[in-house]
Amino acid sequence: MDVLGSLWLGLTVALQPMSILYCLIGVVIGTLIGVLPGVGPLVTIAMLLPATYFLTPVTALIMLSGIYYGAQYGGSTTAILVNLPGESSSLITCLDGHQMARAGRAGPALAVAALGSLFAGIVATFVLAFLCPVLIEVALMFGPAEYFMLMVLGLVAAVVLAQGSLLTALAMIVLGLLLGMVGTDVNTGDQRFTFGIPELLDGVGFIPLAMGLFAISEVFRSLEANDGAVVVTQKIRNLWPSKQDFLRAWPAVLRGSALGCVLGVLPGGGAMLASFVAYAAEKRFSAEPERFGQGAVEGVAAPESANNAAAQTSFVPLLTLGIPGNAVIALMAGAMMVHGIQPGPQVIESRPDLFWGLIASMLVGNVLLVIINLPLIGIWVRLLRVPYRLLFPAILVFTCIGVFSVNNLSFEVFLLALFGMAGIVFTKLDCEPAPLLLAFVVGPLMEEYFRRSLQVSRGSPLIFIERPISAALLVATTVLIAIVAVPSLGRFREQAFKG
Amino acid sequence: MIAVRGGKDVLAGSLFSLLGLAALWFARGLEYGTARQMGSGFVPRWLAVILVLLGMAIVARGFMVAGARMAGLHVRRTATILLAVIAFGFSIEPLGLVISTFICTLIGSLAGNEVRRAEVVALGAALAMFSGLVFVYGLRLPFSMWPAF
Numbered sequence: 321m322d323v324l325g326s327l328w329l330g331l332t333v334a335l336q337p338m339s340i341l342y343c344l345i346g347v348v349i350g351t352l353i354g355v356l357p358g359v360g361p362l363v364t365i366a367m368l369l370p371a372t373y374f375l376t377p378v379t380a381l382i383m384l385s386g387i388y389y390g391a392q393y394g395g396s397t398t399a400i401l402v403n404l405p406g407e408s409s410s411l412i413t414c415l416d417g418h419q420m421a422r423a424g425r426a427g428p429a430l431a432v433a434a435l436g437s438l439f440a441g442i443v444a445t446f447v448l449a450f451l452c453p454v455l456i457e458v459a460l461m462f463g464p465a466e467y468f469m470l471m472v473l474g475l476v477a478a479v480v481l482a483q484g485s486l487l488t489a490l491a492m493i494v495l496g497l498l499l500g501m502v503g504t505d506v507n508t509g510d511q512r513f514t515f516g517i518p519e520l521l522d523g524v525g526f527i528p529l530a531m532g533l534f535a536i537s538e539v540f541r542s543l544e545a546n547d548g549a550v551v552v553t554q555k556i557r558n559l560w561p562s563k564q565d566f567l568r569a570w571p572a573v574l575r576g577s578a579l580g581c582v583l584g585v586l587p588g589g590g591a592m593l594a595s596f597v598a599y600a601a602e603k604r605f606s607a608e609p610e611r612f613g614q615g616a617v618e619g620v621a622a623p624e625s626a627n628n629a630a631a632q633t634s635f636v637p638l639l640t641l642g643i644p645g646n647a648v649i650a651l652m653a654g655a656m657m658v659h660g661i662q663p664g665p666q667v668i669e670s671r672p673d674l675f676w677g678l679i680a681s682m683l684v685g686n687v688l689l690v691i692i693n694l695p696l697i698g699i700w701v702r703l704l705r706v707p708y709r710l711l712f713p714a715i716l717v718f719t720c721i722g723v724f725s726v727n728n729l730s731f732e733v734f735l736l737a738l739f740g741m742a743g744i745v746f747t748k749l750d751c752e753p754a755p756l757l758l759a760f761v762v763g764p765l766m767e768e769y770f771r772r773s774l775q776v777s778r779g780s781p782l783i784f785i786e787r788p789i790s791a792a793l794l795v796a797t798t799v800l801i802a803i804v805a806v807p808s809l810g811r812f813r814e815q816a817f818k819g
Numbered sequence: 820m821i822a823v824r825g826g827k828d829v830l831a832g833s834l835f836s837l838l839g840l841a842a843l844w845f846a847r848g849l850e851y852g853t854a855r856q857m858g859s860g861f862v863p864r865w866l867a868v869i870l871v872l873l874g875m876a877i878v879a880r881g882f883m884v885a886g887a888r889m890a891g892l893h894v895r896r897t898a899t900i901l902l903a904v905i906a907f908g909f910s911i912e913p914l915g916l917v918i919s920t921f922i923c924t925l926i927g928s929l930a931g932n933e934v935r936r937a938e939v940v941a942l943g944a945a946l947a948m949f950s951g952l953v954f955v956y957g958l959r960l961p962f963s964m965w966p967a968f
Contacts, residue, residue, distance in 0.1 A: 485828075485877075485880075487873060487876055487877050487880065488828075488831060488877060490873055491831075491832075491835045491870060491873040491874060491877065494839075494866050494869050494870045494873060495835065495838060495870060497866050498838075498842055498863065498866050498867065498870065501862065501863050501866075505859035507857075507859070508850065508858065508859045510849055510850065510858075510859040510860075512846065512849060512859055512860075512863060513842070513845050513846070513863075515845075536900060536901075536904070539900060539930075540893075540896065540897065540900060543896060543930060543931060543932065544893070544896075708931075709928070709931040709932065709933055709934075710938070710942055712927070712930075712931065713903075713923075713924045713927040713928045713931075713939075713942060713943075713946070714924075714942075714946055716900065716903055716904065716923060716924075716927040717907075717920050717923050717924055717927070717946050717950065718950075719904075720903075720904055720907040720908075720911075720919075720923055721916070721920070721950060721954060724907075724908075724911055724962070725954070725962070728961060728962075730908045730909070730911060730912055731908075733904060733905075733907055733908030733911065734905065734908045736904055736908075737901045737904040737905045737908065740900065740901055740904060741897065741901055744897050744900075745834075748827075748889055748892070749827050749830055749831040749834070749889065750827050750831070750887065751831055767862050770862065771857050771862075774857065775856075779853065
C-alpha cells in the first residue's frame, strides 16, 4: 500500500477549510479542558458527541480527536505552573516541571513540553500511517473465533494494565457485558432485561452510561477532594530553553515518543501509563538520576512526549480492528457508529477519506497546538483562576443537556442519574468504571462472534484452540492473567504503579 | 465474631453478587438453547453466574485480606447532585431549556463546599441564557426554550 500517497490524500481532506476549522476548535477546547483540573477529555468528548451529529463524520472525528491529544498539551501547563495535574497524564510532569517553574524556568519547561509533544505527535502520526495498513492485512485473516479471542484479550489487558484489584475489574467487565445485553436480542427478537420499558428496546444508551459513570462521578470526586482554591504563580519570562536544556531534552523526547507509541497501542494503555513509564525509564537510564525531582528537564520532556504519542497511537486498535483500547477511544467508536460507520478493518477500504483524513489531521492539529500553546500561555493561566464552585454546576448542566439532546428522551436523563449514582458508588468502593464501559461497547459484538464461532464449530468450544491465531491469542490472555494472579509478579505490577 | 478486614471489598462483592442474582432472576424467561443453537438466555445466564461467583470471591477476600474501609457516604452531596439531574429530567420537557437549566444549576450548586446565594442565582441565570443561545440558536437542537404554555 502506498502509504505516502494515502497520507497525501488524507492531507487534502484534512486541509479543507472546514476540517481545519473543526481541528482548531477541537484542539483549543482540548487545551482548555486540559488546563482546567477536574475536567478531562473523556467528559468533554462525551458532552460534545451529540453536538457532532450535524457535522460530517470526518470533521466530527477530527474535532473529537483534537480534544483528546490537545488535552495532553494543556495538562502540562497546569502541572508546571500550579503543581496540579490538569490531566491525569500530566501528573508526573508536576514533579520536575513545577520545580523548574519555581527556579524561574517555567518558560523553558513549557516550551520543552510543547515542542516534545509536537515531535511525539508527528512521529505517532507516521506510526499510525505505516502500522495501520499492515495490521489491517492481518485482521482480514480473522474469523469470528479470532475476533472473539482478541476482544477477550483486549478486555483482560485493560484489566491488567489498569490499577486496582483484578477480581473487581473482572466483575466490572462482566457487569458491563451484562449491561450490553439489555435490549432486543438481534438473533431471536427476544427482549432481554427491558422491564417492559419501550425506551430500553434498543438497549441502554451509551451516552447516559458513559456520562453517568464518568462525568457525574468526576464532579463528585472533585468536590470531595475540595479542589477549591488554586494557587497561581509568577510571570513567565523568557520562553526559550537554553542550549543545555536542548541537549538534555532531545534524547528524552526521542525515548519518550518511542515508548509512548508502543504503550499507546496496547489495549488499556494510554497517555497516563505512557507518561509514568517514560519518566521511570528516563530516571533509570540517566547518568545523574539524582537530578530528577529537582527540576530535570528530561523529567518534563520524556513524559510529555510519551503522553502525546500514546494518545494518538491509541487509535490503532480502533482503526484496524474496530476495538477500542480505552474509554476515550470507546467514545470515538461510539461517535463513528452514531455517524453510521461500523469501526473495523473495512473502514480503510470503504472510507479512505475518513481514515487518512483523520490521521493527517493529527499533523495539522499538533502544529496548531504549538502555535496556541506557546504564545497564548497567558490566557490559559488566567483561566486557572476560575473557582471550581462555578465550574461544576456548569458541568452538571451541560451533561444533562448533552444526554437529553441525543434522543430527546427524559428517560435518558433519568438513566444518567441512575448511572451517576452507580458511578459514585463504584468510586467509593474502589471499582474502576473504565473496564465496564469497554465491556459494554464490545459486549454485544463479542456475543455475536461467540455465537457464530460455536455455530461454525457445531457447538464445540474447541474451535478457539484449533484455529492457530485464536489459540495464540488465548495463550497471550492466559499469560496476562497469570502475570496478575501470581503474587510475586503481582507485586511487581504494584511497584510499577507506585513508581 | 468474624473480623471484617476489608470493608469495601465486602460491600462491593455483595453488590456484584446481588446484581448477578438479579440478572439471573430477570433472565429466567429467556430461552437457554444449546451451545450450537444458542438461545437469547445462554450468554446472560452464564455471565450472571460468573458475576455471582466473582462477587462471592471478593466478599471472601474482604474477610481475609486487610483492605480499606469505606469512607463516609456523603449522602447529602450525592443526593443533591442526583436531585439536580432528576429535576432537569422532569422539567426539560414541560418547562423548556431555560428554566430547567436554571433549576439544575440552583440545586447542583448546593452540593458544593461554599454556597453564596447571589452568586448561585447569577450563575444559574448566566448558564440558562448561555445554554439557550448555544444549544437552541447556535446548534439548532430541537428543544423548547420556554414552557409549553
